Amino acid sequence: MYNRKQNVIKMAHQLFIEKGFQATSIQDILDYSGISKGTFYNYFSSKSELLIAIYKTIYKKLEKDRNDLLLGQDPANIEIFMKQLEMQMISNRKNKLIILYEEVMSTNDVDLKQYVQRTRLGSLRWYYGRFIDIFGEDKKPYLLDCAIMFQGLLQHNLQYNRMANKSSEKINQVIRYSVGRLVKMVNEVSGSGEQLHEPELLEKWLPGCQKNDFGFKNQLLHHSVTLRKAITKNIHDEGEQEKYIELLEFIQDELLHTSMPRKFLIESTLSTLKGSAVCEKEHRQLEELVDTYFKQTEERETT
Amino acid sequence: MYNRKQNVIKMAHQLFIEKGFQATSIQDILDYSGISKGTFYNYFSSKSELLIAIYKTIYKKLEKDRNDLLLGQDPANIEIFMKQLEMQMISNRKNKLIILYEEVMSTNDVDLKQYVQRTRLGSLRWYYGRFIDIFGEDKKPYLLDCAIMFQGLLQHNLQYNRMANKSSEKINQVIRYSVGRLVKMVNEVSGSGEQLHEPELLEKWLPGCQKNDFGFKNQLLHHSVTLRKAITKNIHDEGEQEKYIELLEFIQDELLHTSMPRKFLIESTLSTLKGSAVCEKEHRQLEELVDTYFKQTEERETT
DNA sequence: TTCAAATTGTACTACCTGTATAAAAATATA
DNA sequence: TATATTTTTATACAGGTAGTACAATTTGAA
Secondary structure, three states: OHHHHHHHHHHHHHHHHHHOOOOOOHHHHHHHHOOOHHHHHHHOOOHHHHHHHHHHHHHHHHHHHHHHHHOOOOOOOHHHHHHHHHHHHHHHHHHOHHHHHHHHOOOOOHHHHHHHHHHHHHHHHHHHHHHHHHHOHHHHHHHHHHHHHHHHHHHHHHHHHHHHOOOOOOHHHHHHHHHHHHHHHHHHHHHHOOOOOOOOHHHHHOOOHHHHOHHHHHHHHHHHHHHHHHHHHHOOOHHHHHHHHHHHHHHHHHHHHOOOOOHHHHHHHHHHHHOOOOOHHHHHHHHHHHHHHHHHHHHHHHO | OHHHHHHHHHHHHHHHHHHOOOOOOHHHHHHHHOOOHHHHHHHOOOHHHHHHHHHHHHHHHHHHHHHHHHOOOOOOOHHHHHHHHHHHHHHHHHHOHHHHHHHHOOOOOHHHHHHHHHHHHHHHHHHHHHHHHHHOHHHHHHHHHHHHHHHHHHHHHHHHHHHHOOOOOOHHHHHHHHHHHHHHHHHHHHHHOOOOOOOOHHHHHOOOHHHHOHHHHHHHHHHHHHHHHHHHHHOOOHHHHHHHHHHHHHHHHHHHHOOOOOHHHHHHHHHHHHOOOOOHHHHHHHHHHHHHHHHHHHHHHHO
8 A cells, every 4th residue: 555655654754863764673663653574574675775765755845846946937046046955955954864864874785875876966966957057058167066066065064054053043044155155166266267077977977868958857847747737637537647647757757767767668658648638738748858868868879 | 902902993994994884793803803702892892982993093193194294384384284185185085084984973872973073073173273374363253164165165076086086086186176266265255254153163062172272282282292202312211211102192182182181180190291301391381381271271161 | 255465473584782701811920 | 930810712691683484364356
């Protein structure tokens, strides 16, 4: 049962926030969520996999919220960027993500480590993309460096600010200060022409091809949101509705969060989705987007 | 036997570097260093305490090397600062300190966590002190902020640089680039007068009073080095020599690495040390330094 | 009602940390 | 050298964890 599993994820997350990942034993989770050991191992192959499931649910929401803030706004507007940052930092704090990250790096679990590493790189890529929006294409060669430094700078500022004002943190203030430094830094390095890392490295680290192309991601999210709205509006059978939305989410996930999206699966899912017969225009656009995506990927692979 | 214990520390460090802290069981350490369980628990009360012992030996060497680089040099010379950084980064890499740090944050061991936290703050304080040397007293209000940001910025630059050039890292280049950013940042924030954190926070976080005063630390180290030289030169009995050096090291350690140095202990040790009857001038200076230290501490405590 | 799938309880293996203790070995002392 | 003291060892033990196996039970859908 899907809800049951979801409930375990929720309960475990609570425990992890309270006691930490390592300190929470599987037995604790069993007691707290009221399931048996057998069921647990039916859901997850290990505690690590459960943690990944928690991460995924948090990130799904975070990415959605983050993109909602951008919806209909000028991507070059740095105030929007700061709002996005604040939203993410509050989410991180609430879910104690940073602490859970650090904990994870200790485990032996290779998959888990890799997952966290990819998430960090994903965050870096997001900064890089947004910096292009904000500072312009011509600054591109310096923007990976700036993303790297900004990530570190902001993290430290937040961490020590938290230590300084335990009760009343001023996340907003810290973000504004950090972004202030960032702006100067971008101007400075682009002015003097100093570069430490090639932005091409990002594609090497995160071989997701077009995923690095912000246009693709934005388009995908846009179509996805529109289709979802159409589905919830036009399909009244609840079961059907849920089914289509799940299909949509699967496509989105496969394209954005898999290193090698499976073409045949996506195409098959798309044709099933077509059966819903809603919002044909957006549907066609989505198909076209997927098409060009795979065309470009194939080109890339043969070179 | 001291050597035996030291050997265990060495062997365990090797294992931790190879397999990680968590992944190394106590049994592994016993097998690898050829001692029995009883002996292990005679030396250390837990694996965590062993790790702290490892940290301490590494840091003792690191601090010494770091101060040797400064010996007889102009503290305002930024090239020296970069040399110190490079030395530390190479040591960190060699000993895999960063990774071991991250691992530690996961354990339940409160003492261990606290120790690592204090070490990080110690590093921050060191940056702060050096920045005062380099950029001048008048920039003081902005230098804690800059230390915080520099710590994060440098760490991230190094981390991603390592990822980019797995085989041939360019630590020197990364440091030069990062310090370049730092210099501009200091000028910028001091020019615009933006401040995020009060430097006084450092004393709140690391209640070591004068330890934050670089003058004190430098003087102490200076006297210590001079006295040590005099002892090795003038005392020929090896046992005596070792005894006096141990006393000296105890005083240094108590003053620099304890949150509440014990006055009576230090004074007693000093008077024993006096018995060596070497280098009376430096001896008197050391006594005076300790005296003013405790006078200031008491003043501070009564306000 | 029937049947398959999910869930439970229980027992089990294998590993871990840390404690206890008597015997053996090394070291110091007389 | 002989004796006393400390250190080390081997071993067994208690109490905890992750994960497996499997028969018995419950659940949910046809």
